[in-house]
Amino acid sequence: xxxxxxxxxxxxxxxxxxxxxxxxxxxYRASLAAVNGKKVTHVLDVGCGAGQELLPFVRELxxxxxxxxxxxxxxxxxxxxxxxxxxRDQVEFSCCPAESLPYPDGRFDVVMCRVALPFTENGVxxxxxxxxxxxxxxxxLKIHHFLYYWRRFWIALGRRQVRQAxxxxxxxxxxxxxxxxxxxxxxxxxxxxxxxxRWMLRRVFARLGLQIRGELQNSDSNHRSPVYLIERATPAxxxxxxxxxxxxxxx
Numbered sequence: 242x243x244x245x246x247x248x249x250x251x252x253x254x255x256x257x258x259x260x261x262x263x264x265x266x267x268x269y270r271a272s273l274a275a276v277n278g279k280k281v282t283h284v285l286d287v288g289c290g291a292g293q294e295l296l297p298f299v300r301e302l303x304x305x306x307x308x309x310x311x312x313x314x315x316x317x318x319x320x321x322x323x324x325x326x327x328x329r330d331q332v333e334f335s336c337c338p339a340e341s342l343p344y345p346d347g348r349f350d351v352v353m354c355r356v357a358l359p360f361t362e363n364g365v366x367x368x369x370x371x372x373x374x375x376x377x378x379x380x381x382l383k384i385h386h387f388l389y390y391w392r393r394f395w396i397a398l399g400r401r402q403v404r405q406a407x408x409x410x411x412x413x414x415x416x417x418x419x420x421x422x423x424x425x426x427x428x429x430x431x432x433x434x435x436x437x438x439r440w441m442l443r444r445v446f447a448r449l450g451l452q453i454r455g456e457l458q459n460s461d462s463n464h465r466s467p468v469y470l471i472e473r474a475t476p477a478x479x480x481x482x483x484x485x486x487x488x489x490x491x492x
Contacts, residue, residue, distance in 0.1 A: 255318045259291040271459040272297040285349045288357020292319035306332040339366035344373045355383040371449040380471035384437040389465040
């Protein structure tokens with residue numbers, strides 16, 4: 242496949258994600274429910290793709306949205322999609338890595354990251370998200386658990402997709418090393434993908450002054466790809482944040 246064809250396919254994927262978003266209103270409602278009672282004026286989406294996850298905050302709450310992605314094509318598509326809306330002046334997009342966010346400390350009330358974390362230098366990316374988060378802010382983080390890759394590995398083997406199974410096996414190996422040693426293997430930007438678990442995230446968050454306070458439950462969150470709600474660490478005596486959204490459907 243040529244670079245042109247690859248870019249065209251990726252653009253089609255991004256647009257399809259944008260077009261598919263309205264067919265999942267429970268995701269829209271759950272995002273708003275997660276910030277119920279909070280003042281939300283600035284929202285960041287890390288690994289934004291076409292930027293559709295910003296829509297509930299921008300359109301319903303009047304917040305200013307920002308999105309970052311390492312793909313120039315994603316930024317191009319995101320800008321184009323929002324240019325067709327009456328809220329296009331409320332958003333800005335930048336092509337940059339999650340490990341180096343171009344924003345001042347404490348800029349955002351909400352920082353979202355949906356399945357971009359597996360492809361980043363986890364510790365640095367999470368540290369950057371914590372840095373730009375306001376003291377009373379919220380992180381909405383979707384991960385790919387070990388179970389996600391384990392299922393994909395056996396599906397690939399069952400279909401005799403050897404190369405794909407080998408690639409997924411490398412992710413499982415990287416993730417295992419990461420969990421045992423605390424060090425994320427480096428085989429180049431395209432080969433450092435790892436899985437995450439709640440246990441591992443807690444270890445990283447403890448160093449950043451963050452803690453998991455709940456889980457967003459809707460069709461976008463399940464035991465293989467959970468969506469966590471993360472806030473600044475507070476005394477253990479405080480009540481745990483209740484699960485919000487509609488019950489998840491097992492994937």
